[in-house]
Amino acid sequence: MIFWIKLAFKNIFRNKQRTFLTLLPIIFGVTLLIVMFSLLDGLNRDSIDNLINYESATLKIVSKNFSIYDKKIDINRVGFLVPDEITEFLKNSKMVESFTPEIIFTGNLSDGINRLPVIVKGIDFSSFKKTFKTLEKTYPKIDDFENGEILIGNDVLKYLEINYDSTFIIQSRTSGGTFDAFDVKLLGVISTGNPNIDRATTYVDIDQARNFLHIGRKVSNISIKLKKETSLYDFMKSFEKVLSKYPDLKLVTWEDFAVEIKAIDSAKRYSSSILIFVFLLIGGVGIANTILLSIYERYKEIGTMRAMGAPNNVILKMFLFEGATIGFLGSFIGMVLGGLISLYLYKIGLDFSSVIKDIDIGYPIKNIFRGSFDIISILKSGLFGTFVGIIASFYPARRAIKENIIRILK
Amino acid sequence: MQDVRVENIVKDYKVGDITVRALNSISLVIKKGSFISVAGPSGSGKTTLLNIIGCLDKPTSGEIFFDDEKISGYDDNMLTYFRNQNIGFIFQDFNLIPVLTVYENVEFSLAINPKFRKNHKKLVEEMLDMVGILELRNRFPKELSGGQKQRVAIARALVKKPILVLADEPTANLDSENAKNVMEIMKKMNRDLNTTFIFSTHDKLVMDYADDIIHLRDGKILQKV
Ligand SMILES: Nc1ncnc2c1ncn2[C@@H]1O[C@H](COP(=O)(O)OP(=O)(O)OP(=O)(O)O)[C@@H](O)[C@H]1O
Numbered sequence: 001m002i003f004w005i006k007l008a009f010k011n012i013f014r015n016k017q018r019t020f021l022t023l024l025p026i027i028f029g030v031t032l033l034i035v036m037f038s039l040l041d042g043l044n045r046d047s048i049d050n051l052i053n054y055e056s057a058t059l060k061i062v063s064k065n066f067s068i069y070d071k072k073i074d075i076n077r078v079g080f081l082v083p084d085e086i087t088e089f090l091k092n093s094k095m096v097e098s099f100t101p102e103i104i105f106t107g108n109l110s111d112g113i114n115r116l117p118v119i120v121k122g123i124d125f126s127s128f129k130k131t132f133k134t135l136e137k138t139y140p141k142i143d144d145f146e147n148g149e150i151l152i153g154n155d156v157l158k159y160l161e162i163n164y165d166s167t168f169i170i171q172s173r174t175s176g177g178t179f180d181a182f183d184v185k186l187l188g189v190i191s192t193g194n195p196n197i198d199r200a201t202t203y204v205d206i207d208q209a210r211n212f213l214h215i216g217r218k219v220s221n222i223s224i225k226l227k228k229e230t231s232l233y234d235f236m237k238s239f240e241k242v243l244s245k246y247p248d249l250k251l252v253t254w255e256d257f258a259v260e261i262k263a264i265d266s267a268k269r270y271s272s273s274i275l276i277f278v279f280l281l282i283g284g285v286g287i288a289n290t291i292l293l294s295i296y297e298r299y300k301e302i303g304t305m306r307a308m309g310a311p312n313n314v315i316l317k318m319f320l321f322e323g324a325t326i327g328f329l330g331s332f333i334g335m336v337l338g339g340l341i342s343l344y345l346y347k348i349g350l351d352f353s354s355v356i357k358d359i360d361i362g363y364p365i366k367n368i369f370r371g372s373f374d375i376i377s378i379l380k381s382g383l384f385g386t387f388v389g390i391i392a393s394f395y396p397a398r399r400a401i402k403e404n405i406i407r408i409l410k
Numbered sequence: 411m412q413d414v415r416v417e418n419i420v421k422d423y424k425v426g427d428i429t430v431r432a433l434n435s436i437s438l439v440i441k442k443g444s445f446i447s448v449a450g451p452s453g454s455g456k457t458t459l460l461n462i463i464g465c466l467d468k469p470t471s472g473e474i475f476f477d478d479e480k481i482s483g484y485d486d487n488m489l490t491y492f493r494n495q496n497i498g499f500i501f502q503d504f505n506l507i508p509v510l511t512v513y514e515n516v517e518f519s520l521a522i523n524p525k526f527r528k529n530h531k532k533l534v535e536e537m538l539d540m541v542g543i544l545e546l547r548n549r550f551p552k553e554l555s556g557g558q559k560q561r562v563a564i565a566r567a568l569v570k571k572p573i574l575v576l577a578d579e580p581t582a583n584l585d586s587e588n589a590k591n592v593m594e595i596m597k598k599m600n601r602d603l604n605t606t607f608i609f610s611t612h613d614k615l616v617m618d619y620a621d622d623i624i625h626l627r628d629g630k631i632l633q634k635v
C-alpha cells in the first residue's frame with residue numbers, strides 16, 4: 001500500500017506544472033464548497049436564533065383561527081382568553097423557562113406629519129423580558145415600561161421626525177370596528193438585527209393595548225420559552241392532556257415559523273450547489289485529462305509492468321491512486337483555505353450593512369453575515385474532492401489495461 | 411524439472427489484406443536450467459517467438475507447455491498471473507521505471523507478486539548484491555550507465571525466482587565490454603539459481619555464451635546444434 005502511494009506521489013510530481021494546473025479548480029471548488037456551507041449554515045443558525053429570540057419563542061399557544069401566513073391580524077378572530085388551567089400548567093411545568101402574553105395588532109404610527117404602517121405588540125414587560133431577548137437590545141437601556149410609552153424598531157424611526165421627548169400617535173381599529181388613536185412617548189429604540197422587528201414593529205404596554213382595543217383580558221398568543229436541553233416534542237406531549245380540553249386553542253412552534261427560512265435555505269443551497277458542481281466537474285475533467293496524458297506518456301512503462309505480470313487491478317489502482325492523490329492534494333489545500341475563511345466568517349463575519357441596507361434578502365438577518373465553523377462539514381467537503389479525483393481517473397485508467405501489451409512495449 | 415515445450419507454433423499477422431507468417435510450425439523443447447540463444451536475421455521471428463513463449467502473445471495455432479501445464483489455452487488474466495509467478499523479462503531498452511530508485515525498481519517485481527508479502531528488503535538487497543550493484547541501490551535510472559541499468563533489470567527479473575527468463579536482445583544497446591559483463595551475470599544467475607534463460611541476439615560473441623542456439627529464418631528453425 002505504502003509502495004503504491006509513494007509511486008503515485010512520485011508520478012504526479014513528474015510534471016509539476018501540469019499537476020499544479022490540475023489542482024487549481026479542485027482547490028477552488030473545495031474552498032468554495034466549504035465557504036458556502038459556512039455561510040449558509042451561519043445564516044441559517046442566525047436566522048433561527050433571530051426568529052426564536054425575537055419573534056416566535058420556542059412555541060406559542062394561539063387560537064385555532066391563527067395562521068402564520070395571515071398577514072392581517074384581526075384580534076377579533078385570533079384573540080382568546082387564557083384558561084387558568086393553562087396558566088397553572090405553564091407555571092408548574094419543569095420544562096418551561098418562562099412564558100408571556102402578546103397582543104398584536106396593526107396600526108399607523110404618526111409623528112404628526114408622517115404616517116407609517118406598523119405592527120404594534122402589547123407586552124408584559126417582566127415576563128416578556130424573560131421570554132425574548134428583544135428588551136436587551138434597546139437604546140437606551142430600560143428597566144420598565146409604563147402606560148403611554150413606546151419602543152420603536154430603529155428602522156421605523158428613520159422615516160419619522162424625532163427629537164428628545166417625542167410623542168407619537170398610534171391609530172388603529174378597535175375591536176368594535178371604529179378607528180381610534182392614542183398618544184405614546186418614545187421610550188427607546190430597538191435594534192435586534194432581525195428586520196421583521198427593526199423595520200416594522202413597535203412595543204407598548206399590554207394593559208394599554210387591551211384598553212385601547214377594548215378586548216378585556218384577551219391575548220393574541222402566549223409565547224413560551226422552554227428550558228435549554230428540553231425537547232419540544234416532550235413538552236408538547238406533556239401539554240397534550242391539558243390543551244386538548246380547549247379545542248379553540250392550538251400550538252405553533254418555531255419550526256412552523258421557520259418554514260420560510262428553511263425554504264429559502266434549501267433554495268440557496270441548491271443554486272450554490274450547481275455552481276460548485278460545475279467547478280468540481282471542471283476539476284474532474286482536468287484530472288481525467290491529466291491521467292489520460294500520463295498514461296499515453298508512460299505506455300512503455302505500463303507495458304513493462306504488465307509484462308512483468310502486474311494484474312489489471314494493480315495498474316488501475318496505480319492510476320486511481322494518482323487521481324485520488326491529485327484530488328486529495330487539491331482538497332487538502334482547499335480545506336485549509338476554506339477552513340481559514342470560514343473561521344474568519346465565524347469569528348468576525350462579513351459586514352454587508354452598507355450593501356444591503358433595506359433590501360430584503362429573505363432571511364431575518366441584516367448587517368453582518370456570520371459563518372459557521374464546522375470541522376465535520378470541512379472534512380466532508382475534502383473527502384468529496386478526493387472522491388472526485390478517484391471517479392475522474394476511473395475511465396482514463398482503463399486505457400492503460402485495454403491496449404495490447406506488445407504494441408505498447410515497442 | 412520444468413521444461414518448456416513448444417509444439418507446432420504458427421503465428422500469423424494480418425497487415426491489411428496480406429497475412430504475414432512470422433512463425434511457421436516451430437517445435438522445440440527447452441530443458442530446465444538451460445541457457446538458450448535465439449539467433450537469426452532481422453525479421454526472422456525471434457521477438458515473436460520470445461513473446462509467445464513469454465506468454466505475452468498468443469500463437470495462431472500450436473501449443474505451449476510448461477511441464478504438463480498447457481499455457482496456450484489460457485485467457486489474458488491467467489496468462490498475466492502465470493507471468494507474474496513464473497516468468498521474468500529483460501528488455502533491450504532496459505525499461506526501468508524512471509521515478510523509482512534501483513531498489514524500488516527491483517522491489518516492484520515483489521510488490522505485484524502475491525507470493526511475496528514481506529521480506530522485500532532482504533530479497534532485493536540479496537539480488538542487488540548478486541548482480542554487483544548493491545551500492546547503487548538509492549540511485550535513479552537516469553544516474554546509471556547502460557550496463558548498470560541492465561543489471562538492475564536482471565535483478566528485477568530474477569528477484570521473484572522465476573522458472574524462465576526471456577531477454578530480447580539484452581545487449582543490443584550496450585558496448586561490447588558491457589555486453590560481456592551482462593552476459594556473464596546472466597550466465598552466473600543461470601548457474602546459481604538454475605533459472606532457464608532464453609535470449610535473442612545478433613551478436614556472435616553473445617551467442618557463444620549459450621548452451622544451445624536456435625537458428626531462425628523466415629519463421630522456421632534452420633538447424634539445432
Ligand atoms: N505486429 C505485427 N504486425 C505485423 N507484422 C509483424 C508484427 N510483428 C512482427 N511482424 C512481422 O513478423 C516477422 C517477424 O518479426 P520479429 O519482430 O519477430 O522479427 P525479429 O527476428 O525479432 O527481428 P529483429 O531482429 O529485427 O528484431 C517480421 O516479418 C515482421 O515484419
Ligand SMILES: [Mg+2]
Binds near residue numbers: 457458
Ligand atoms: Mg526483434
